[in-house]
Amino acid sequence: MDYALERFTAEVTQVLVATGRVPANLIELTTPKPNIPADLALPMFKAAKELGQPPPRLAAELAAAITLPPDSLIGAVTAVGPFLNFSMHPERLAAAVVSEIQATGVNYGHQDDGAGHRIVVDYSAPNIAKRMHVGHIRSTIIGQALVNIYRTLGYAVVGDNHLGDWGKQFGVVLASVERDGKPSAQGEAALEALEAQYARYAAAAKEDPALDEHARLWSLRLEQGDPQARALWQWSVDLTMSAAQRNYDRLGVHIDHAYGESFYEPMLAGVIQDALTNGAAFRDAEGAVVVENLEHLPTFLIQRKDGGTLYMTRDMATILFRVREFQPTQIVYVVGEPQSLHLRQLFALVRTMGYTTTSELIHVAFGTVFDGEGQALSTRRGNMIYLETLLDDAVSRARAVVERKSPDLPEAEKNAVAEAVGVGAVVYNDLYQDPKRNITLDWERMLSTDGNSATYLQYSHARCRSILRRASEDGGASADGDLALLTHPSETRLLKHLARLPEAVREAGARYAPFVIADWCYTTAREFGVFFEQCPVLKADSPALRVARLALVAVTATALKNGLGLLGLKAPERM
Numbered sequence: 001m002d003y004a005l006e007r008f009t010a011e012v013t014q015v016l017v018a019t020g021r022v023p024a025n026l027i028e029l030t031t032p033k034p035n036i037p038a039d040l041a042l043p044m045f046k047a048a049k050e051l052g053q054p055p056p057r058l059a060a061e062l063a064a065a066i067t068l069p070p071d072s073l074i075g076a077v078t079a080v081g082p083f084l085n086f087s088m089h090p091e092r093l094a095a096a097v098v099s100e101i102q103a104t105g106v107n108y109g110h111q112d113d114g115a116g117h118r119i120v121v122d123y124s125a126p127n128i129a130k131r132m133h134v135g136h137i138r139s140t141i142i143g144q145a146l147v148n149i150y151r152t153l154g155y156a157v158v159g160d161n162h163l164g165d166w167g168k169q170f171g172v173v174l175a176s177v178e179r180d181g182k183p184s185a186q187g188e189a190a191l192e193a194l195e196a197q198y199a200r201y202a203a204a205a206k207e208d209p210a211l212d213e214h215a216r217l218w219s220l221r222l223e224q225g226d227p228q229a230r231a232l233w234q235w236s237v238d239l240t241m242s243a244a245q246r247n248y249d250r251l252g253v254h255i256d257h258a259y260g261e262s263f264y265e266p267m268l269a270g271v272i273q274d275a276l277t278n279g280a281a282f283r284d285a286e287g288a289v290v291v292e293n294l295e296h297l298p299t300f301l302i303q304r305k306d307g308g309t310l311y312m313t314r315d316m317a318t319i320l321f322r323v324r325e326f327q328p329t330q331i332v333y334v335v336g337e338p339q340s341l342h343l344r345q346l347f348a349l350v351r352t353m354g355y356t357t358t359s360e361l362i363h364v365a366f367g368t369v370f371d372g373e374g375q376a377l378s379t380r381r382g383n384m385i386y387l388e389t390l391l392d393d394a395v396s397r398a399r400a401v402v403e404r405k406s407p408d409l410p411e412a413e414k415n416a417v418a419e420a421v422g423v424g425a426v427v428y429n430d431l432y433q434d435p436k437r438n439i440t441l442d443w444e445r446m447l448s449t450d451g452n453s454a455t456y457l458q459y460s461h462a463r464c465r466s467i468l469r470r471a472s473e474d475g476g477a478s479a480d481g482d483l484a485l486l487t488h489p490s491e492t493r494l495l496k497h498l499a500r501l502p503e504a505v506r507e508a509g510a511r512y513a514p515f516v517i518a519d520w521c522y523t524t525a526r527e528f529g530v531f532f533e534q535c536p537v538l539k540a541d542s543p544a545l546r547v548a549r550l551a552l553v554a555v556t557a558t559a560l561k562n563g564l565g566l567l568g569l570k571a572p573e574r575m
């Protein structure tokens, strides 16, 4: 797809080359500073030096030599000191942008950059028999946004939910269920009960060696494939996943696979052997398999002295499997900052072992979450927030906003809007800034109807839709529109910004940064607000202008909805 902005840039290069006065390799176009009334600039310094001319003279000569083809998207070429500035042709820009959004619709923003490449995204990854904590919530939300962005860029994306479903702690889980029975609650409440049982058992086992030994035996039985142990374990997996699924559905999250750590059990002996053979690891006097002196990283184990394996061992096998199964160009780990060292060790190890010669390994690290009082959430501190309750809380707060802003909506629609706004507030709070930064649960800001919030963006979209509904009700759209009439400065600004969505998607992908899309959405809503204030739509001066403005409103809604969709936000028709 060649979008208007790309065509404009390509045309600028073409007209420059066509002068015969500057070779293509000396053309490095830049975006002018915001106070310069131009859309692209060619600084002359490099070319002038090469061609032995003063930069301003070369700029002036080129400006005079350029001829614009008919229908060019370039409106003006001006030499300003050592710069050659190019501006878009406002009428043609309007026609090009509106019609490309109309033509592509829900696919506006899509690209084929990723064709022929696959990306594995490792995200969400809750631990079985536990509720998701904020780390999993952030991973789920950021991971899904990245998946959406890569799909839009044309990559084949494989999402994998690397469940924490294996390890010694399952001995305690199973023993505690044997002792206390299965909880009868549903959803996260059932997991909460299971966590409590686990804690009780673990505490008791500290005092009573027999209980400890019993848990160890359960863990052994599980590892050896004992049917009763396997069945109980499977029950705990299903219970956790059905609780997770309710949250995933609300968040619009779909993860292709959930192999989970347990899946790699049969590969573990092999990867340990590989590390030994390769010399990356050695077996110490006590029998543990150790990795030492690897790229100045702290020493770590890939097998315990009792033969047990670790989180690390399973992550090694996971990479081997993913590389073989999917031949990905990249494997992207959406995992909290506290696991940075683990992933650095893992990546360094598999690289030395030659597991990944063609796949790039990327850690998208994210910060932690603070409550309204500025305290980090933690189970120990007792201010931990869990996903189901977080979403419920958000939706009930959103319901109050809807009640205030849209009292006339039918009851069922109010509920649907509150769900979209509440869930949207949680999602956007995670995505509007660099993932590395910490986030705060500040409801006022998250649900504000005029700040940088999902609510504001959703309202802007609904406002567009409402204008279009009113226009079709009073049926005045019989005239032919003329998109070339859209030349008011605020129209031109909005159009140029809408034209930037494809570029924003590309940048978001390259930087692993959904906030680039969030910024784009926010600016769209603001530019739309300015346009709507300055340019009457339903009461435009002429029928033709009204039709053209309605078209601009419609494509703004389309593009904004696509942007919100990339972030995983719903865009209700009415609010």
Ligand code: ARG
Residues within 6 Å of the ligand: 122, 125, 126, 127, 162, 163, 164, 315, 318, 333, 335
């Ligand atoms: N289950 C892990 C945790 O809760 C996260 C897994 C992240 N992915 C990975 N391949 N290590 O900490």
